[in-house]
Amino acid sequence: MAKILIIGGGGMVGQKLANSLDDSPLISDADDITLFDIGFPAVGAPADARINGNVTDAGAITKLIRKRPDVIFHLASIVSGEAETNFDLGWDVNGEAFWSFLKILRAEHLASQGNWVPRVVFTSSIAVFGAPYPDKIDDEFLSAPQTSYGAQKAISELMLSDFSRKGFLNGLSIRLPTICVRPGKPNLAASSFFSGIIREPLNGKDAILPVPSDVRHWHASPRAAAGFLRKAGTLDLAQVGTRRAMNLPGVSCTVEEQIEALRDIAGNDVVARIKPEPDAAIMEIVKGWPRNFNPERALSLGFKAEDNFHQIIQTYIDDDLPNA
Amino acid sequence: MAKILIIGGGGMVGQKLANSLDDSPLISDADDITLFDIGFPAVGAPADARINGNVTDAGAITKLIRKRPDVIFHLASIVSGEAETNFDLGWDVNGEAFWSFLKILRAEHLASQGNWVPRVVFTSSIAVFGAPYPDKIDDEFLSAPQTSYGAQKAISELMLSDFSRKGFLNGLSIRLPTICVRPGKPNLAASSFFSGIIREPLNGKDAILPVPSDVRHWHASPRAAAGFLRKAGTLDLAQVGTRRAMNLPGVSCTVEEQIEALRDIAGNDVVARIKPEPDAAIMEIVKGWPRNFNPERALSLGFKAEDNFHQIIQTYIDDDLPNA
Numbered sequence: 001m002a003k004i005l006i007i008g009g010g011g012m013v014g015q016k017l018a019n020s021l022d023d024s025p026l027i028s029d030a031d032d033i034t035l036f037d038i039g040f041p042a043v044g045a046p047a048d049a050r051i052n053g054n055v056t057d058a059g060a061i062t063k064l065i066r067k068r069p070d071v072i073f074h075l076a077s078i079v080s081g082e083a084e085t086n087f088d089l090g091w092d093v094n095g096e097a098f099w100s101f102l103k104i105l106r107a108e109h110l111a112s113q114g115n116w117v118p119r120v121v122f123t124s125s126i127a128v129f130g131a132p133y134p135d136k137i138d139d140e141f142l143s144a145p146q147t148s149y150g151a152q153k154a155i156s157e158l159m160l161s162d163f164s165r166k167g168f169l170n171g172l173s174i175r176l177p178t179i180c181v182r183p184g185k186p187n188l189a190a191s192s193f194f195s196g197i198i199r200e201p202l203n204g205k206d207a208i209l210p211v212p213s214d215v216r217h218w219h220a221s222p223r224a225a226a227g228f229l230r231k232a233g234t235l236d237l238a239q240v241g242t243r244r245a246m247n248l249p250g251v252s253c254t255v256e257e258q259i260e261a262l263r264d265i266a267g268n269d270v271v272a273r274i275k276p277e278p279d280a281a282i283m284e285i286v287k288g289w290p291r292n293f294n295p296e297r298a299l300s301l302g303f304k305a306e307d308n309f310h311q312i313i314q315t316y317i318d319d320d321l322p323n324a
Numbered sequence: 325m326a327k328i329l330i331i332g333g334g335g336m337v338g339q340k341l342a343n344s345l346d347d348s349p350l351i352s353d354a355d356d357i358t359l360f361d362i363g364f365p366a367v368g369a370p371a372d373a374r375i376n377g378n379v380t381d382a383g384a385i386t387k388l389i390r391k392r393p394d395v396i397f398h399l400a401s402i403v404s405g406e407a408e409t410n411f412d413l414g415w416d417v418n419g420e421a422f423w424s425f426l427k428i429l430r431a432e433h434l435a436s437q438g439n440w441v442p443r444v445v446f447t448s449s450i451a452v453f454g455a456p457y458p459d460k461i462d463d464e465f466l467s468a469p470q471t472s473y474g475a476q477k478a479i480s481e482l483m484l485s486d487f488s489r490k491g492f493l494n495g496l497s498i499r500l501p502t503i504c505v506r507p508g509k510p511n512l513a514a515s516s517f518f519s520g521i522i523r524e525p526l527n528g529k530d531a532i533l534p535v536p537s538d539v540r541h542w543h544a545s546p547r548a549a550a551g552f553l554r555k556a557g558t559l560d561l562a563q564v565g566t567r568r569a570m571n572l573p574g575v576s577c578t579v580e581e582q583i584e585a586l587r588d589i590a591g592n593d594v595v596a597r598i599k600p601e602p603d604a605a606i607m608e609i610v611k612g613w614p615r616n617f618n619p620e621r622a623l624s625l626g627f628k629a630e631d632n633f634h635q636i637i638q639t640y641i642d643d644d645l646p647n648a
Binding site (some may be wrong): 087099131140143144145146148155165 | 490
């Protein structure tokens, strides 16, 4: 039996994770799942408790931590586009609140006489990287973020590593590829269009493409993201060693290749719903993003993503299109 | 005319910097130098103001920043050994107080209608790196610190970069090699012995060597450190680009090579004052430290250290031994 806490459990990835915990050795019928978020979908993933609250509320976080969950997934953050335009909000939520979360964990660890050492899985991002890049980013490439969101994720990784090294918790930061195809509505992430150009046409709507089609980027599906999280929640961290931030597998492809995969699967009429409309602000952000990785470490530990963008589209069609 | 603020201006490197500002294009007779620290030497470097205070005192920092210095050198920190044994103190001073300092700067920048954009030079450290290493660490190697001190420095670098990118200030983090030979008394840094084995024998005292003599490490003199800071204070940061943390030049040598250089310069009787006394705790910390670098970027920008350890010893004999 394991107590699981998902901070950010009302969000898209949090819901995918909660819905998929049955597939995990973490979980059995008797398990105790708590989801914490500022909001939840009307029809959502099963949980023993859904708690509404804000990660900046130290009192609310303390109450969650006092229950001493065995595994904590921390997915809550202000997304990249919003952290860039609202500097204070980004730093307060993605920086300060994460630090406060770690301090609360440490206090509870000390209160337990050191017996409670929870697994903490943190969703970091490839936004910790900044140009210029090699063709493929390897596992030893520096974090030199060019967005506030990326800086906040990189800082959170470093804090989680240090608290882990000290034995207060057992943490792992996983640097998610851009999750695609996201179901539902566009969000404020600058990467939102990567999903939009697939999702909207498949739902009979027009989609705006704000960047040139030769833009190359790094993707994995929501289903793969939930799989990464489950894997990170059960992985033997002795295998991981002291470097507790990890690049994950994904699919590297251009927007053109995305579009051609959509054409193969859904035809010309669907592709015709993609409307190029260059947006200088989004192009400026996206041109600083990673294009490709060589994630040897994660692959050797058994993390898995899709093999190509066709599979990513098919995952959307199988998992989310029926409910769209 | 330039207003200069040195936070940590009472410490060894801060004093070397203040004493050497005459050699810098930063400074003229009319310049205004403020040194801020928790304490100052009785006979110290010239300054228009010496202010006693703690970097964790936001009110004191705000008063300093309201003067809108043109160049701020931030050197104050809890040293590595102490940050490792006193987790809260290290994070409060090296983490939280640095963040607060940046927020105070930003508030003043905004109050100036964006006109005041100070140069901020931050002394980071090679402790941002963690084993395993390549033979030489290059400019794109990751920060994966294995001490709290290293994590705090790495985090401060990331914050300084993001505040710079946003235009609130113009920052540069320089990763100092281990400074050797430090004058004066041993300090709580785990690296203190690297200086001790040279300084104490030259002053007729015994010195303890707590690690095996094949330990290789990366050094620069206090004079070189002051030079790095002056260079960083005047460098055209357009040349530096968006990656605002930099490895610096230094001398890579083993403890054995240090000892042989001392023998060449001062003879067998002096070397005989070095007493090997293995210390498991210090060995554990030191074995995680970098051994050698390939600091191409800093070299191409004109940063300079000594060419060999003989020069480092000679610098101590010239600059500090007469006052010891």
